[in-house]
Amino acid sequence: xxxxxxxxxxxxxxxxxxxxxxxxxxxxxxxxxxxxxxxxxxxxxxxxxxxxxxxxxxxxxxxxxxxxxxxxxxxxxxxxxxxxxxxxxxxxxxxxxxxxxxxxxxxxxxxxxxxxxxxxxxxxxxxxxxxxxxxxxxxxxxxxxxxxxxxxxxxxxxxxxxxxxxxxxxxxxxxxxxxxxxxxxxxxxxxxxxxxxxxxxxxxxxxxxxxxxxxxxxxxxxxxxxxxxxxxxxxxxxxxxxxxxxxxxxxxxxxxxxxxxxxxxxxxxxxxxxxxxxxxxxxxxxxxxxxxxxxxxxxxxxxxxxxxxxxxxxxxxxxxxxxxxxxxxxxxxxxxxxxxxxxxxxxxxxxxxxxxxxxxxxxxxx
Amino acid sequence: xxxxxxxxxxxxxxxxxxxxxxxxxxxxxxxxxxxxxxxxxxxxxxxxxxxxxxxxxxxxxxxxxxxxxxxxxxxxxxxxxxxxxxxxxxxxxxxxxxxxxxxxxxxxxxxxxxxxxxxxxxxxxxxxxxxxxxxxxxxxxxxxxxxx
Numbered sequence: 001x002x003x004x005x006x007x008x009x010x011x012x013x014x015x016x017x018x019x020x021x022x023x024x025x026x027x028x029x030x031x032x033x034x035x036x037x038x039x040x041x042x043x044x045x046x047x048x049x050x051x052x053x054x055x056x057x058x059x060x061x062x063x064x065x066x067x068x069x070x071x072x073x074x075x076x077x078x079x080x081x082x083x084x085x086x087x088x089x090x091x092x093x094x095x096x097x098x099x100x101x102x103x104x105x106x107x108x109x110x111x112x113x114x115x116x117x118x119x120x121x122x123x124x125x126x127x128x129x130x131x132x133x134x135x136x137x138x139x140x141x142x143x144x145x146x147x148x149x150x151x152x153x154x155x156x157x158x159x160x161x162x163x164x165x166x167x168x169x170x171x172x173x174x175x176x177x178x179x180x181x182x183x184x185x186x187x188x189x190x191x192x193x194x195x196x197x198x199x200x201x202x203x204x205x206x207x208x209x210x211x212x213x214x215x216x217x218x219x220x221x222x223x224x225x226x227x228x229x230x231x232x233x234x235x236x237x238x239x240x241x242x243x244x245x246x247x248x249x250x251x252x253x254x255x256x257x258x259x260x261x262x263x264x265x266x267x268x269x270x271x272x273x274x275x276x277x278x279x280x281x282x283x284x285x286x287x288x289x290x291x292x293x294x295x296x297x298x299x300x301x302x303x304x305x306x307x308x309x310x311x312x313x314x315x316x317x318x319x320x321x322x323x324x325x326x327x328x329x330x331x332x333x334x335x336x337x338x339x340x341x342x343x344x345x346x347x348x349x350x351x352x353x354x355x356x357x358x359x360x361x362x363x364x365x366x
Numbered sequence: 367x368x369x370x371x372x373x374x375x376x377x378x379x380x381x382x383x384x385x386x387x388x389x390x391x392x393x394x395x396x397x398x399x400x401x402x403x404x405x406x407x408x409x410x411x412x413x414x415x416x417x418x419x420x421x422x423x424x425x426x427x428x429x430x431x432x433x434x435x436x437x438x439x440x441x442x443x444x445x446x447x448x449x450x451x452x453x454x455x456x457x458x459x460x461x462x463x464x465x466x467x468x469x470x471x472x473x474x475x476x477x478x479x480x481x482x483x484x485x486x487x488x489x490x491x492x493x494x495x496x497x498x499x500x501x502x503x504x505x506x507x508x509x510x511x512x513x514x
Contacts, residue, residue, distance in 0.1 A: 065431040141383040212392035213385035222376040
């Protein structure tokens with residue numbers, strides 16, 4: 001499909017479409033010009049009228065069943081609330097001043113956002129215990145951030161159900177665009193699952209839809225000088241300084257050489273890298289060593305999440321009954337190397353935990 | 367002018383903070399959202415469709431709650447089943463000439479489809495009179511068979 005066709009399809013998806021069988025009065029009174037009220041200067045815009053009509057109730061129930069929440073979201077009112085962005089309210093009240101204001105997902109989206117952050121952070125931290133802090137934050141953004149929420153909303157089929165209004169930037173509020181409105185819906189759904197069931201059910205929902213997606217964490221760990229970074233990291237752990245050794249080579253002085261370099265700390269090989277030049281191979285070997293440290297991953301069946309300690313009964317965390325779940329905290333290791341801090345990492349002895357475990361003197365650790 | 371030391375790590379830009387979908391890995395979102403049956407009340411080509419709608423449609427709607435089912439009038443034309451999918455496309459299947467079981471199969475086809483355009487994989491197949499020089503690879507006849 002060409003660019004023009006794709007653009008047309010996405011524009012058509014954003015436009016509202018109304019099924020006449022679900023509208024009470026069709027054609028609407030405002031559309032028909034009546035001679036008695038010829039003094040009225042109303043201009044009828046079909047697109048605006050269509051965007052003000054609610055989608056048919058059948059589409060809401062079908063949506064709830066599609067995402068597996070058919071038994072949880074039994075009321076159409078809740079689903080409709082989750083799919084209504086606050087930007088819609090001024091438009092609605094302007095055209096229908098006598099009708100009650102529609103319920104919006106503002107509060108639900110905020111609650112859902114907090115829950116998403118909680119579940120994603122504990123999952124990323126438990127799965128990758130040695131990840132640097134800024135990479136962990138980036139991974140959390142990748143798992144539950146605005147771009148992902150937009151993608152999930154589109155894949156669930158929220159676009160025809162969403163009620164919103166495009167708002168330009170004002171001095172008091174930022175602009176509201178289609179991605180902003182779309183991303184509020186999955187957050188609102190998470191909050192609804194928490195409200196109707198429990199925190200653990202909300203966690204299951206988040207794991208199913210958000211944390212099952214593919215995130216490339218490896219690409220987020222990039223150093224300008226991996227050799228220097230590795231040297232500092234190795235010093236922090238109290239090991240011998242890294243030495244690079246050529247393991248294999250072929251085609252030197254030809255137009256396609258291949259060098260395989262390994263970086264060793266004493267007798268332990270930390271990482272291996274290939275390249276068409278010795279420098280590039282050494283660079284990749286240093287990167288590989290850092291990846292092998294920072295991307296250590298806990299297998300998914302052994303991941304321990306702190307929220308398991310909440311009771312599994314229905315209701316919010318303050319009211320739920322039931323016994324606490326089991327949670328086994330991971331062993332504390334050395335914290336990450338802080339670069340550019342002039343050697344003042346804030347610890348008395350850098351690498352003391354690793355050294356203490358070597359000497360089997362656990363009192364030093366405590 | 368002060369010299370700014372470049373940071374040790376490369377910056378993470380906003381476009382990088384995304385994830386790719388994995389439909390089916392944990393949760394499966396069925397791709398069909400609406401099924402529309404259009405038929406004529408009078409013409410005999412729609413007779414089987416009318417019988418199907420009368421006898422089997424309610425059960426279909428109950429077993430597939432994720433699909434909206436719509437019935438429309440389509441006078442003096444052949445009966446049609448139209449499926450609308452989440453990728454914005456639709457699939458249209460004419461239902462004339464089928465018996466009830468045939469209509470059930472076509473409806474099941476629509477329910478199972480993803481809405482993606484059907485890409486023909488017709489290529490010229492390799493036909494050779496000589497056998498393969500290095501033999502045909504078999505996953506079962508290796509030193510270490512692949513473990514899922």
